[in-house]
Amino acid sequence: MLFVLVVTAVLTTFYFAYPNSSNANTGEKTFLSHNGAVIKTTGEVLDPVYSAQTLEFDPDKYLREFNYGRVSKLADGTTLREFTIIAEDDKMMEISPGVFYNVWTFNGTVPGPTIRATEGDLVRIHFINNGARSHTMHFHGEHPGEMDGVFEIVGAGGGQFTYEWIAGPVGVHPYHCHVMPLEEHIIHGLYGVYIVDPKDGRPQADEMVMVLNGFDTDFDTENNFYAANTIPFYYQHHPIQISTNQLIRVYVVNMVEFDPINNLHLHGNLYQYYPTGTDIVPSTFTDMITLSQTERGIMEFSYSYPGKYLFHAHKVEFSEKGWTGLFLATDKE
Amino acid sequence: MEEQKRSKAKLVASGLIPFIFLIVMLAYIVGPGSTMIDLGVPLPELTVEKIDFVESEILVTVRNTGPIPVDVTLADVNDRIQPAAIEPDKHLERFETALVKIPFSWNEGEPYTIGLTTSDGTRFEKGVDAAAPALKPNSETVGFLLLIGTYVGVIPILIGLMWLPFIRKISQQKYIFFLALTVGLLLFLGIDAIEEALEVSSENLAGAFNGPLLIATTVLVSLFGLYYAGERLTKKSSLTKIANPYSVALMISIGIGLHNLGEGLAIGAAIGLGQVALSTFLIIGFALHNTTEGIAIAAPIAKEKTFIRKIIGLGLIAGVPAIFGTWIGSFGYSPFTSVIFLSIGAGAIFQVVIVLSKWLREYDKSFSSTPVVAGIAIGMLIMYLTGILV
Known part of the structure; x- marks a missing residue:
């Protein structure tokens, strides 16, 4: 009896102390990681490499997708643009390989759809709240007080509200939920981009939207992940394809919370920068801008030489947590 | 003789009856179909038990010490995400351990913090005051x-x-x-x-x-x-x-x-x-x-x-x-x-x-x-x- 007890105790001790020793090795594999490190292992790789197949949110699609709404003309000739936006707050999204986070969404994605209108258009947004919490839509820009999405709380479970205003001023603006506690509603993903084009338009360009965002997955008021367009390291593995000698226009909006600043550095080039996009004359020619919360602007540049060019936060912590990507510039045939 | 046998059986039965009731009670509380104990959210927990610094690599022994199985999804050094490998695999049952291998050119004598993130985004970390090469048994x-x-x-x-x-x-x-x-x-x-x-x-x-x-x-x-x-x-x-x-x-x-x-x-x-x-x-x-x-x-x-x-x-x-x-x-x-x-x-x-x-x-x-x-x-x-x- 005593002997059996002792043997059991000893075996248990060894199980807890060295439980892995019984696992047989099944051949070593070699992997190349996202930063070029070579990993040899018999196990699995932990590397935020994303393949497009498993992705619920497609940063490539989001990058160049602009929503102009359902367009109609009013009697006085004004263009009416109608949008339907549905808020939800129960979705678990894989925001980095294997990491799941409860995102709160406008039309199912973080960021929400990019809403685009021309200065002077009538914008009408049918907002439906299908979430379990109250939500609103608060647009930066000019509009009447009762269209501000602050005091007109839209109730959970199907509450509705129609926002309406004349688009302006020209520029790139964020929109986001404005229900208290505000930080919680923003960091879960209730934000997006709203672009107002000048009446005469801007020069033809390859246009794209970049929302700089982060996720605090362990709720310690510090971001665990950063990205341009939600998925960490995405554009590092899926370079943004551009052509040399083509004007590139990036609408960039900083939605990172907790960290007072974010920034954007472009390699091998400098860009004309239009803060908030409200002017048609650039204010600086630089390769580095610093952005505070909801600070935004328009970048314009073109590459003369083909090649791979990095863009990333020069707050390197952010880039090492996912906010980094590549432009792949090729000559047009 | 018969008398003795019967009393012995009685003794055994009286010893076992409380156990039977105990099993019935446990089955009622936690058995299939029971919703009685469905309180709160079980939180994952990882414990880093050992960190070894070897040639251009950091070896981390981690154990699932929480109440539920976990998936390790990411490794970081000083709170910066690093590609890594995990052996035998990233899924850890309760009390199971795994070895995380992080390719990293560490500097001797410097402090390091190793972090591991689970599938729900929780990060667990452990610090080392000064990195030193692990002893090799030779x-x-x-x-x-x-x-x-x-x-x-x-x-x-x-x-x-x-x-x-x-x-x-x-x-x-x-x-x-x-x-x-x-x-x-x-x-x-x-x-x-x-x-x-x-x-x-x-x-x-x-x-x-x-x-x-x-x-x-x-x-x-x-x-x-x-x-x-x-x-x-x-x-x-x-x-x-x-x-x-x-x-x-x-x-x-x-x-x-x-x-x-x-x-x-x-x-x-x-x-x-x-x-x-x-x-x-x-x-x-x-x-x-x-x-x-x-x-x-x-x-x-x-x-x-x-x-x-x-x-x-x-x-x-x-x-x-x-x-x-x-x-x-x-x-x-x-x-x-x-x-x-x-x-x-x-x-x-x-x-x-x-x-x-x-x-x-x-x-x-x-x-x-x-x-x-x-x-x-x-x-x-x-x-x-x-x-x-x-």
Whole structure:
């Protein structure tokens, strides 16, 4: 009896102390990681490499997708643009390989759809709240007080509200939920981009939207992940394809919370920068801008030489947590 | 006969019936279809048990110490995401461990924090004060640790045993004093081992193991187990009066041996973790400290016929485990094994304290004579003062 007890105790001790020793090795594999490190292992790789197949949110699609709404003309000739936006707050999204986070969404994605209108258009947004919490839509820009999405709380479970205003001023603006506690509603993903084009338009360009965002997955008021367009390291593995000698226009909006600043550095080039996009004359020619919360602007540049060019936060912590990507510039045939 | 059988069956049944009710109750509470205990959200928990710095790579041993299985999804160094590999795989059942290999050009002497993120985005971290290359088990390091173990464990105890002729020649009163001194020394060592075990468990052992109760259980089980074995041993050999003191000395040696295994683990782990300054102090301190352990072994056999081989044997039983300790501590450190060894050692030491106290009562019924009280007090003081050096 005593002997059996002792043997059991000893075996248990060894199980807890060295439980892995019984696992047989099944051949070593070699992997190349996202930063070029070579990993040899018999196990699995932990590397935020994303393949497009498993992705619920497609940063490539989001990058160049602009929503102009359902367009109609009013009697006085004004263009009416109608949008339907549905808020939800129960979705678990894989925001980095294997990491799941409860995102709160406008039309199912973080960021929400990019809403685009021309200065002077009538914008009408049918907002439906299908979430379990109250939500609103608060647009930066000019509009009447009762269209501000602050005091007109839209109730959970199907509450509705129609926002309406004349688009302006020209520029790139964020929109986001404005229900208290505000930080919680923003960091879960209730934000997006709203672009107002000048009446005469801007020069033809390859246009794209970049929302700089982060996720605090362990709720310690510090971001665990950063990205341009939600998925960490995405554009590092899926370079943004551009052509040399083509004007590139990036609408960039900083939605990172907790960290007072974010920034954007472009390699091998400098860009004309239009803060908030409200002017048609650039204010600086630089390769580095610093952005505070909801600070935004328009970048314009073109590459003369083909090649791979990095863009990333020069707050390197952010880039090492996912906010980094590549432009792949090729000559047009 | 029939009558007897029936009453036996009744006895068995009456013993089993409460168990059946217990099983029914558990099935009702947690069985399939029961929604009674569906409270709260179980939170994942990972504990980093060990971090080794090897050539351009950091090796992290991690254990799932939470109530639910977890998936490890990301590794980071100093809160910066790093590509890594995990063996055997990223899914960890309760109490399962995995080895995370992070390719990283680390710098010697710099502090590092290793973080691991689970699938729900929770990050768990563990810091290292100064990175140092992990010891590789080759003939050079094995020999080096053998030497250290010998300096710390074997030689000081043999030196301590050289007081034997001195103790032999002194009067009965003074001899009692030395026995009491041994009790004091051992009491201190036992408390010291428990404290050490508590420290290891609070620093490196996951809460799921319930460190303090694990230590209490191990100490008491080893104490009563050894006491039981010891009584059997001494009873059987009581025909030859001589064997009695030697068997007590043997129990002391075994207890001290386990204690020294713990000391060896501490030194080995400190060397393994690159805490060189700390390990130098540990070595000097333990060496001084351990000469007193020689006295503890010598005291009970001082009035007996001297068998030089037996005495050296006793010294080796007490000292050699220190060598094994340094090896295990450097090459295969596991906080769980350290806690267990230290606790068994403490239990063994307390068992010897009980046996010696019984002896002392034969000389001093009230346990209050000057040599007994002074011996215990001075024994503890000596240990405390030499212990400060550690």
